Amino acid sequence: MENDSRNNDLSRVLGPERRQRRHLIDILQDIQAEQGYLSRQAMLEVSKFLDIPGSSVWGVATFYNQFRFTPPGRKPVKVCLGTACHLAGGQLVLEATARELAIEIGGTTGDMEFSLERVACIGCCALAPVLTIGGEVHPRMTPPRVEEAFVNIKAAAPGAPGTESLP
């Protein structure tokens, strides 16, 4: 599992030049970039490093939309619900994706392959509605095209667990 190989050593992120409160958010951003999410342990380590209460770290981390507290799937799925996407039927795309993956918004599939998020605007308004799967943009989606996209991805991954491994 990729999860296990994720770097748990924070020494690279917690360099002495960053031992200031003003670096709290970029430290958290870097940890999330490396580990995919903010674990309780990582946040406690940051609190010790900056000498601020753990509750402050938690308070800041939960305030901002960027941070997540559970491990994401290997291929994060993000459905855009910015204004243009919403008006073009983004909500239906989101529902179709949740149905396709059989998970809730914010959840991860049992095999850790996909996680599902709604995002504010990824700046592809001319291609609305869009979703991204593992960073790849899929333009002008409709519920049937969502199904198609996942069928293609699952078919393209050799030896990948099929739909039956999804909860």
Add this chain to the structure above:
Amino acid sequence: MSFEKISRQAVSNWEALYKGRITHILVGTATCGRAAGSMAVLEALRRELEGLDAAVAISEVGCMGLCSHEPLVTIIKPDNFSICYHHVTPQMVPRLVQGYVIGDDPCFDLALGSVTGGGQEPAIIPELERFAYEKRLLLRNSGYTSPLEIDHYLACGGYKALAKALTMAPGALIEEVKRSGLRGRGGAGFPTAAKWRSCYTVKIDIKYIVCNADEGDPGAFMDRVLLESDPHAVIEGMAIAGYAVGAQKGFFYIREEYPLAVSRLQTALTQAEDKGLLGKNILGSKYNFDIEIVKGAGAFVSGEETAMTAAMEGRRSWPEHRPPYPAETGLWGRPTLVNNVKTLAYVPLIVNNGGNWFKRTGTKKSPGTALFALAGKLNYTGLAEVPMGTTLRTLVYDIGGGTRGNKQFKGVQIGGPSGGCLPEALLDTPVDFDSLKEAGAIMGSGGIIVMDEDNCMVDAAKFFTDFSQQESCGKCTPCRIGTFHMLDILQDITKGQGTLEGLNMLEELGRDVKAGSLCGLGKMAPNPVLTTLRYYKEEYKAHVLEKRCPARVCKDLTAYYILPEKCERGCDHCVLACPAEAVFSDENGLKVVDQSKCTKCGSCQLVCPVEYNAVIRLSPVSLVPENRRTRPETPSKEP
């Protein structure tokens, strides 16, 4: 190195590329170009040109604002027309290279038009009607010069304003900005010079500048395009502003969601430092200035200046009472000038050409241009820069090409979650700070979303209220709880459970939230609701009184129905596409939607072959004939 020397060097590099004997290919690789596949095109171009014995150079450029035509490739050929091609795919690349780069076939069938200008003049495509209405000040280099090459910017007159500013007294510089009448482009339109002056007059050694690039409005992407296409213009503006107010350090507060803008900005900053245009003793003067990037972590409220400084200090992004304004007491208690990306990008132009020159564009009270992101149900989405005072009609019809599929125009939403929806009757409203405010909308950061007959205004109001409710930081009770209740009422209305008292309550709550909130988020959050109530009251009433959604968007009030006279019984597309197994065949083989199972995903309508077009949406749901609502108890077809 002196500025003349830096500039001369850049001009000779530029002329070798743009005016020399080599063919120069520009590929638009800003975010929207990339989403449309421009990186694959770039890759294909590189492959195709590999090993070819032709004098060709490729540059990655920013965005011309023609998002609906991306990916765009421009071929600049010596002694020939410069031609811009649209919707380019990797498959088209061999033809373009063989045709126009090597041969003499301009491939007119793939072309969008010729590109003129560039360099000292803005680059435009004169064949496109929209350019007749635009005036490109901020976008002058976008899509033409490479954001990755400081020499391109320098050769187009870049950093000349900084060199000039350093010979002026700060007071005179502020005076020049005052003469221009420049107003902050973040949304509120506060006079820029007044902000500068109040920061300048505080006599303290350490001051800061923050460039507000926390463009959080869903549907707005002007700042992103500017930073991805012409980052040096913003950097130069910031360095000049720093000199004017006496700051030594600047920050870009930029959304984490804009990774490409961040990386291009970082490249640009490094290049400027290497040339001595940032750092210690800039261009041999006594002025020291350096710039750092701070990435926001995603909070709409951070766009408010006091909330932004809180975020930069590593705290929760909570707005504070003003005064004192950040220009007096901001980041870590120091005077901090907070300006929007666009505001700063105008500064070099004003310094070079003078305040009076700037005032010649736009209206008396809102001089200059306005940069808009056009999105929604338009034929041509993208960016447009027009003189202030241009009407919404010009933006929607002349530049945006009108509504897609000739659908009935319904309204424009301007200013994002803080703005308002304006109906057709107000399309002749000029876009400037004051006229829009009068109509109930705001200039905001400049996102324009066009809605057609298929969009429900109640649903749109609900969408924006949902956004504001989630983004409310929670500090002020009217905003935190008021938006929640407003959303609650809107949800009832879209479910057919609304009441007329509810509509009154909605209006009352909207006014209270406006009055009782500290920052712009709360003060503006009710705008989408209040403007739709003002201009689309009938649509609200249809939801409440008739349980009908005229646009047939609100799920609980809409049913999918298969017209028996149009259904081609042999085709099973809808049955197979339905994820809820709600579509079945009646005794005649005609398809019927079981309303008790239907999730209203619309899949059946999408897959129904166009020649039948049998699936329609009905509202109110009672319009579905009673005998075609659910599957009969005993399936008639079973033996």
